[in-house]
Amino acid sequence: MHSIVLVHGGFVDGSGWEGVYQILRRSGHEVAIVQNPTLSLADDVAVTRRVLDQQPGNVVLVGHSYGGAVITEAGNHPKVAALVYITAFAPDGGESVNTLIADPPPGAPVPPILPPQDGFLFLDKDEFAASFAADVEPDLAAFMADSQVPWGVDALAGAISQPAWRDKPTWYLIATEDRMIPPDAQRFMADRAKATQVEAAGSHAIYVSRPEAVAAIIETAAKEVS
Numbered sequence: 001m002h003s004i005v006l007v008h009g010g011f012v013d014g015s016g017w018e019g020v021y022q023i024l025r026r027s028g029h030e031v032a033i034v035q036n037p038t039l040s041l042a043d044d045v046a047v048t049r050r051v052l053d054q055q056p057g058n059v060v061l062v063g064h065s066y067g068g069a070v071i072t073e074a075g076n077h078p079k080v081a082a083l084v085y086i087t088a089f090a091p092d093g094g095e096s097v098n099t100l101i102a103d104p105p106p107g108a109p110v111p112p113i114l115p116p117q118d119g120f121l122f123l124d125k126d127e128f129a130a131s132f133a134a135d136v137e138p139d140l141a142a143f144m145a146d147s148q149v150p151w152g153v154d155a156l157a158g159a160i161s162q163p164a165w166r167d168k169p170t171w172y173l174i175a176t177e178d179r180m181i182p183p184d185a186q187r188f189m190a191d192r193a194k195a196t197q198v199e200a201a202g203s204h205a206i207y208v209s210r211p212e213a214v215a216a217i218i219e220t221a222a223k224e225v226s
Contacts, residue, residue: 009065019211041158075164120150
């Protein structure tokens with residue numbers, strides 16, 4: 001049985017994984033949740049590697065959104081047996097989140113990111129639910145908007161040295177209603193990573209709104225590499 005390590009993205013913390021965590025635990029998996037400070041990619045990779053060091057055996061490493069960039073670098077850890085991207089960035093070598101979002105396709109939704117404040121990004125609270133969590137229960141979406149974690153601009157600029165998806169089996173859950181990372185951009189990254197792909201109707205916060213769909217692809221990956 002592999003351990004499963006869950007890595008959150010920008011604007012949120014690890015508590016959003018609770019629904020996925022509970023399903024995986026009921027299935028008998030050991031689950032750890034990384035709490036990234038989201039100040040810089042290098043720091044978040046270091047934080048994630050410390051959690052990987054603590055795992056007793058091989059790991060399925062899971063990343064949501066910006067967490068995908070984190071697992072792309074941290075996934076080179078020798079304990080990582082598989083990578084699972086949940087509507088996440090999967091940068092190639094030399095790429096960063098900044099380079100991946102630099103040239104949005106015509107007509108793609110524009111995330112309501114406010115201008116940086118002291119080197120940190122936030123989403124407009126009034127537009128948070130529609131863009132990030134459209135299928136999340138409204139009171140919870142409001143809580144997510146009001147409890148945002150400041151996302152350091154340095155984290156978006158952090159470039160990947162060696163993408164782990166080149167060497168590790170990879171899965172990708174595409175959220176077809178995502179208004180933060182366009183579904184076509186998700187498909188491009190998943191294709192490039194030669195990932196086994198699953199599509200599910202859901203917002204960018206599909207890991208909160210549809211934990212069973214997210215847990216299912218993680219369990220598939222765990223079975224395939226066990």
